[in-house]
Amino acid sequence: MTAVQNYRVQSGDTLTGIAHRLGVSPEALMRANHMDAAQADGRMGRGSHDPDRLQVGQQLVIPVATPGLEREHQVVAGETLAGIADRWGVSVKELLAANPQFDASKLGAHAGHGRGQDPDLLHIGDLIRRPKPAPAPDRTGEASVRYGMRLATDEATQQASVQVAGHRDAWLDLQHFADPALGSNAAAAIVIGTAEGTRRPDGGFTPAYGGHTDPGNAAHNRGSFSYQHTASSPADADRRQLQTLSNQLPAYEAAARRAGLDPNNARLASAYLDLLNQSPSAAGRFLNQLGTLRGQPLDAAHIADLRLHSFVDASTGQRFRLGSGGLAGSGFATIAQRQQHGRTPTEAQVQAVIRADQLRRTNAVESALQRQGLLAPAPVAPTTSGGVPRYLQIARGELGTHEIRGSQDNPRVVEYHQATSLKARDDETSWCSSFVNWTMQQAGVRGTNSAAARSWLNWGQAVPKDAAHVRPGDVIVFPRGNNPAQGHVAIVSEVLDNGLVRVIGGNQGVRGENYDGVTYSDRQLSSAVGVRRAP
Amino acid sequence: MMVRMRFPVIALLLPLAAQALPPPPTQLVCAPDGIHRWGVSRDASGTPSQVSLSVAAGTRECDFGSAGSPTAQADGSWRFEWDDEILGQHQRVDVKRAGADGYALTLTPADCGALKVPASATLAPSGKGCSVSVDRDGAFAQFWRQLRDALARGDGELLQQLSLPQLEFVEGPDIVKAPSTVMRRAARCLPRVTATTQRLEIRDMIGGNQAPRLDMPPLSRKGDSRVDFAGAMDIRWTPQGWRMAGFNASRDVFGSCPP
Numbered sequence: 001m002t003a004v005q006n007y008r009v010q011s012g013d014t015l016t017g018i019a020h021r022l023g024v025s026p027e028a029l030m031r032a033n034h035m036d037a038a039q040a041d042g043r044m045g046r047g048s049h050d051p052d053r054l055q056v057g058q059q060l061v062i063p064v065a066t067p068g069l070e071r072e073h074q075v076v077a078g079e080t081l082a083g084i085a086d087r088w089g090v091s092v093k094e095l096l097a098a099n100p101q102f103d104a105s106k107l108g109a110h111a112g113h114g115r116g117q118d119p120d121l122l123h124i125g126d127l128i129r130r131p132k133p134a135p136a137p138d139r140t141g142e143a144s145v146r147y148g149m150r151l152a153t154d155e156a157t158q159q160a161s162v163q164v165a166g167h168r169d170a171w172l173d174l175q176h177f178a179d180p181a182l183g184s185n186a187a188a189a190i191v192i193g194t195a196e197g198t199r200r201p202d203g204g205f206t207p208a209y210g211g212h213t214d215p216g217n218a219a220h221n222r223g224s225f226s227y228q229h230t231a232s233s234p235a236d237a238d239r240r241q242l243q244t245l246s247n248q249l250p251a252y253e254a255a256a257r258r259a260g261l262d263p264n265n266a267r268l269a270s271a272y273l274d275l276l277n278q279s280p281s282a283a284g285r286f287l288n289q290l291g292t293l294r295g296q297p298l299d300a301a302h303i304a305d306l307r308l309h310s311f312v313d314a315s316t317g318q319r320f321r322l323g324s325g326g327l328a329g330s331g332f333a334t335i336a337q338r339q340q341h342g343r344t345p346t347e348a349q350v351q352a353v354i355r356a357d358q359l360r361r362t363n364a365v366e367s368a369l370q371r372q373g374l375l376a377p378a379p380v381a382p383t384t385s386g387g388v389p390r391y392l393q394i395a396r397g398e399l400g401t402h403e404i405r406g407s408q409d410n411p412r413v414v415e416y417h418q419a420t421s422l423k424a425r426d427d428e429t430s431w432c433s434s435f436v437n438w439t440m441q442q443a444g445v446r447g448t449n450s451a452a453a454r455s456w457l458n459w460g461q462a463v464p465k466d467a468a469h470v471r472p473g474d475v476i477v478f479p480r481g482n483n484p485a486q487g488h489v490a491i492v493s494e495v496l497d498n499g500l501v502r503v504i505g506g507n508q509g510v511r512g513e514n515y516d517g518v519t520y521s522d523r524q525l526s527s528a529v530g531v532r533r534a535p
Numbered sequence: 536m537m538v539r540m541r542f543p544v545i546a547l548l549l550p551l552a553a554q555a556l557p558p559p560p561t562q563l564v565c566a567p568d569g570i571h572r573w574g575v576s577r578d579a580s581g582t583p584s585q586v587s588l589s590v591a592a593g594t595r596e597c598d599f600g601s602a603g604s605p606t607a608q609a610d611g612s613w614r615f616e617w618d619d620e621i622l623g624q625h626q627r628v629d630v631k632r633a634g635a636d637g638y639a640l641t642l643t644p645a646d647c648g649a650l651k652v653p654a655s656a657t658l659a660p661s662g663k664g665c666s667v668s669v670d671r672d673g674a675f676a677q678f679w680r681q682l683r684d685a686l687a688r689g690d691g692e693l694l695q696q697l698s699l700p701q702l703e704f705v706e707g708p709d710i711v712k713a714p715s716t717v718m719r720r721a722a723r724c725l726p727r728v729t730a731t732t733q734r735l736e737i738r739d740m741i742g743g744n745q746a747p748r749l750d751m752p753p754l755s756r757k758g759d760s761r762v763d764f765a766g767a768m769d770i771r772w773t774p775q776g777w778r779m780a781g782f783n784a785s786r787d788v789f790g791s792c793p794p
Contacts, residue, residue: 214592214593215593216570216592216593216594216595217570217591217592217593219592219650219651225649226595226649227649228592228649228650228651229644229646229649229651244624244649247623248623251620276648277648277649278595278596279595279597279648280597280598280621280622280647281596281597281621281750281751283621284620284621285751285752288753289752291734313752313755315755315763316755316756316757318756320750320751320756321749321750322572322587322750323574323585323598323748323749323750324564324574324587324588324589324598324600325572325574326566326572326598328596329596330589330591330596331594331595331596334569334591334593357594399732399733400732432708478706478707481709488706496727498723498724498793499791500788502729505707507707507708508708509707509708509709509710510705510731511703511710511766511780511781512757512761512763512769516708519731519732519766519783520729520730521705521729521731521783521784522727522728522785523785523787523788524791526787526791527785527787
């Protein structure tokens with residue numbers, strides 16, 4: 001559940017037990033109730049902030065669910081069942097079993113035979129129940145002998161503070177992985193060939209490897225990559241295509257580093273190269289959007305999702321339109337039409353085929369990487385802290401959250417409201433101050449508890465309104481129109497030159513859309529009515 | 536929301552730059568077989584300004600568009616030659632006139648990624664699966680070049696010409712308007728305008744030499760008549776071509792931008 005609630009302590013309760021039962025982390029529970037985690041030692045101390053001093057009947061504030069620990073989850077825009085399953089560490093099958101509202105036979109763009117909801121078509125606000133936990137699989141022995149394992153130490157991760165300590169990452173020597181001289185023995189040929197249907201995860205060959213007619217354009221395909229150009233043998237075809245793929249590795253490495261990701265990550269590199277073989281332009285879009293993976297687990301679900309959004313524009317839900325007027329993924333439209341027995345498919349049906357194909361390919365890549373000993377547990381992509389206040393980091397994590405058009409309300413925005421005394425239940429009520437209060441609350445900083453933007457003018461310490469004094473993390477209040485009672489509050493994210501500040505705030509306008517959201521926006525510093533710093 | 540006029544009304548009466556912007560190009564597109572899609576973009580004189588091709592084969596696909604202007608050949612044909620960054624290959628396309636209003640294309644190499652494509656094709660408006668229309672992608676490339684030039688020269692008048700008469704700005708929850716005269720001072724501040732949810736500024740795209748691709752983030756088509764640059768800038772289609780329509784910044788950001 002996502003709403004803030006209270007809980008009355010009962011006999012036999014422990015803080016960790018309550019936290020586990022309600023799907024929040026013990027740390028978040030302690031923070032929300034002003035307890036001192038340093039005093040949590042299992043012994044009842046004298047201090048009123050000792051988490052071990054729980055009293056029967058005591059009221060505890062239960063904060064919002066901690067991602068990954070919640071018992072239920074309300075679907076938000078862009079989520080997939082596979083992504084939710086992955087976050088909870090369960091299989092899609094287990095998730096479907098715990099959620100009988102879905103018809104499992106419809107999974108993967110199939111028509112299905114039941115009347116239940118299509119698991120590929122989640123709706124915003126759908127409630128997904130978490131299955132009971134299963135024993136964690138033993139992941140030992142996955143280390144690659146051939147490629148070795150190492151702690152992530154590339155430039156990008158050295159600059160960043162890795163949030164999950166001690167996580168080991170699967171590491172590929174990219175040049176060796178896609179070395180043209182290795183031809184069909186290159187691991188990239190095996191991995192991509194498995195997705196292409198020409199190879200087996202163990203490195204074996206399917207009949208298609210030797211040569212087959214492409215059902216799409218009737219050209220002759222050869223080798224692991226279904227190569228259509230002149231080659232003396234399937235192995236020669238592999239050498240030639242590996243040369244093309246490896247030529248693009250510098251661009252991939254640069255894009256990954258820019259996004260703060262490890263380019264040598266086996267899943268990431270394989271996904272890019274497989275997509276490059278499937279659709280070079282989609283691979284280009286994949287690179288341009290790598291930043292969206294930052295801070296996310298680099299697992300199959302997130303990678304498949306980005307692959308999907310290399311064909312479908314995440315901001316519009318429409319397929320990318322090419323320069324000559326065609327649409328990305330036009331071959332999938334033909335497949336969807338075949339599945340619809342010749343009827344023109346809807347856009348949703350075409351996209352379901354793309355999604356299913358990207359999931360299938362991602363899983364095939366995953367199985368080959370695993371079989372080749374190139375996988376480790378999914379690491380969390382690093383995020384930089386850069387010394388900024390925690391509430392600013394939390395605010396950045398909310399970028400993109402926005403109101404829902406029409407009568408529905410985004411539960412996340414309603415959550416923001418619970419951080420003020422107004423406790424509004426809709427996303428139409430102005431929520432800039434609720435958002436700032438919420439980020440403060442999440443970071444354990446006392447806010448104003450008021451939904452009024454100008455309430456922040458009395459918070460913390462005043463800061464002079466000039467670039468020499470203002471710094472990231474300061475709270476900034478702007479006027480709104482000519483009404484002295486109204487205003488807009490946000491957090492300074494960056495101090496720019498020319499007297500400008502880049503702020504991050506909630507309830508900020510998004511041009512061209514009928515909603516306000518959590519966004520960055522540039523303002524003139526001199527137009528602010530006040531800048532305040534946390535007490 | 537009441538719009539406050541912060542700029543002299545006289546500025547609205549000033550004549551626009553004498554030099555008229557060129558009209559948008561047109562394109563001839565042919566999709567003869569459901570697998571291939573060819574395009575030739577050309578200016579009013581019929582001189583090609585870009586060639587493009589896409590091919591689909593099952594779940595695989597490939598496409599390219601030429602970069603840069605063609606070189607006129609002695610025999611009256613044109614040669615497009617460029618290093619395709621996406622495909623990682625050097626590509627050449629020779630274009631000859633075919634009939635009154637058609638073109639014959641020859642590709643070297645006849646490759647697109649791992650997929651084979653025909654080495655030649657002839658496109659004509661009357662051909663199977665062919666059509667002629669205004670080339671909004673070509674017009675966008677034209678607009679982008681003009682915007683780069685205007686910013687490089689600090690040419691406020693050209694920036695104003697490339698804008699709608701009224702522009703939208705974001706001030707907290709409010710979307711407010713300002714006349715396009717605000718663009719006269721915008722040259723130094725416009726490149727720094729930020730995307731709404733990414734660490735990206737307009738200058739990150741303007742700065743490069745590559746032609747913008749409407750099929751690739753951070754640009755995003757919103758229907759037929761709108762292009763969004765990751766929320767930082769909104770560009771609208773008009774009969775005269777693409778024009779800036781709004782920014783993710785307050786009016787003050789441009790209004791008080793140093794010259």
